[in-house]
Amino acid sequence: MNKGKESYNNIPLPDSLSASIQKGLDRGKRYTGKKWITGFGSLAAACLCIVVLFRILPFSGSNNTQTPDTPMAARSQDTPVTPQAFSDEKPVETQAAEVYRIPCRQTTDADTQVPVYKMEEKLAPHRLVFTLYDVRDFDFDALSEELMDSSLVKDVYRSILLDDSAVSFVVELSINTAFQLTEQTADGYLELSLSPADTADEIREVFYLSSDAMDGGEETALLQESLGTLDSSLVKAQDGSFCIVSGEFETSQEAEEMLEKLEKEGLEPGLLHVASGMSDESPVGNATGDTSALPEATMPSSIQVYGTVTEINGNQVMLENDNQNDPYSRIVLNINEDTLILTATDCIPKKLKDLKVGETLYAYVSPMMTRSLPPISNAELVICQVPEDMAAPTYATITEITSMNDGTPAYVTDRDIIYFIGENTVIKTLDGKKELTAADLTPGTKVLAWYQIMTMSIPAQTTPDEIRVLP
Missing domain, CATH: 3.30.70.1070 (Sporulation related repeat)
Known part of the structure; x- marks a missing residue:
């Protein structure tokens, strides 16, 4: 049996069959190599797909979570990605012009030749000076309050005119502010538009x-x-x-x-x-005129106030005036037993009960006053019954007697006024019953002085018509 098997195994193969077998073995090796290459290629493609999916899909576990409200970063190579592209700040909007209406309706009987208004632009500081002629329904307080609420306006104030038929006021503008005035006079108003200037002001x-x-x-x-x-x-x-x-x-x-x-x-x-x-600044306010020959004045011991009596409540008197530049346009006077009340023409003493609502008073009050609105202060002197055609006397204390360059005696007072005694100056006791001389005017003397003309220098100078000396 074994011998037959050995003989079978030793049977020689034909040459053609041997070649076919070797060819089949070579084909199997090539197939196996291709199969490994295909497998590796499929694995690489799968990995690439996973990477792409992770970059595109917003997986919740990613640290780069984006919501619909989160802006996507720009991918274009032509658009550089900068931090500013993702700023939460809103773009700055151009400030709209502020528009203010200035009433300028004239009275029905106004002269057609009279202009409705005049506006002048001035520098140092940059300001608009308005003058309205023969107007009605003009409320300066309301207009001023509205303008002062604007960051484009630095100040608003009245300019007093002697012409009762005209009103004037000044609007001081902030730096780099542009304005435009539109006439709507047929409709009874002017339209003032304010806005930030496109270019910076030239400061000179x-x-x-x-x-x-x-x-x-x-x-x-x-x-x-x-x-x-x-x-x-x-x-x-x-x-x-x-x-x-x-x-x-x-x-x-x-x-x-x-x-x-x-x-x-x-x-x-x-x-x-x-x-x-x-060009953008207000004057400092110090006088620059040559007043070197004038002696320095002393701060007043009292403050002058004036106004119409609007209310009397016990020993308190309310005064009000329409001077917008007066810091004491509304003030309450405390009338006590030391308060001196005198008539303006002949210095006749009066009592609190003699004062009436609607009467114009001039008063000198203590600088010590409450911080309330209106302030309250003790009145030292009250002048009543002031005629419309005369000025009330000025209350002052003589602080120094000096001489001018020419030897003229100068009586310096605490009211920022220097008195010169002229040939026609009358000096009397307070009740007017006794004549006095300049020798009775000594430092510390309290006086009432009547005068008509006063210089604009600081301190001011005047020659009184009459002086009354208080006891």
Whole structure:
């Protein structure tokens, strides 16, 4: 059996069959190699698909979770991705113009030749000066309050005029503010539009002619009236005082030449002087006129207030006036046993019960007052029964007696006024029954003085018509 098997195994194979077997073995090896390559290729393709899916689909477990409200980053190679592209800040919007209506409806019987308004643009500081003629329904307080709420407006104040048929006020603009005025006079108003300027203001020095600093009110109106046709306007200084200014010059030489020309034409020497300031700034307010020969005045021991009596409640009297520049336009007077109440013409003593609602009073009160609105202060002196055609006397204390350069005696007071005693100055006791002389005017003496003209210098100077000496 084994011998037969051995003989079977040793049977020789034909050459053709051997070649076929070797060819089949080679084909099997090539197939197996291709199968491994295909398997590796499929695995690589599957991995690539998984990577793509992870980059596209917003899986909740990813650290780069995005919601529908989250902006997708730009993929384009032409659009660079910067932090600003993802800022949460809203784009800055251009500020819309602020529009204000200025009533200017004239009275029914107004002269058609009279202009409705005048507006002038001035510098140092940048301001608009409005003058309305023969208007009605004009509420300055309401307009001022509305304008002052704007960041484009620095200040608004009245400019007192002697002409009762006209009103004037000033709108001081903030830096880099543009304005436009549209006439709607047929509809009874002007339209003032304010907006941030497209370009920054050019800040430069401006030269002009200026008066000395004043408290404002009728004093400035009188000065402006005395300048006649000279183009002048009111400006509020940084310290709260007021100046009358004229002209806008590029150099101090131009201003000096204009001042010299005006004085040759009759302008009172020393009334105006050359001053300067930056185009966006208000004057400082310190007088720059030559007052070196004048002695310094002392701060007053009392404050002058005035107004119409609107209410009397016990020993308290409410005074009100319509001067927008007066810090004490509303004040309550405490009338006590030390308060002196006198008539304006002959200094006759009066009592609290003699004061009436609707009456105009001038009072001198203590600087110590409450911080309430209106403030309350003790009255030292009250002047009542003031005739419409005369000014109330000024209450002052003589603090020093000195001499001017020419030897003239000068009586310095705590009211920022210097008195000179003239040939026609009458000096009497308070009741007017006894004549006195200048020798009775000593430092510490309290006086009432009547005068008509006073200089604009600081301190002011005057020659009183009459002086009454308080005991």
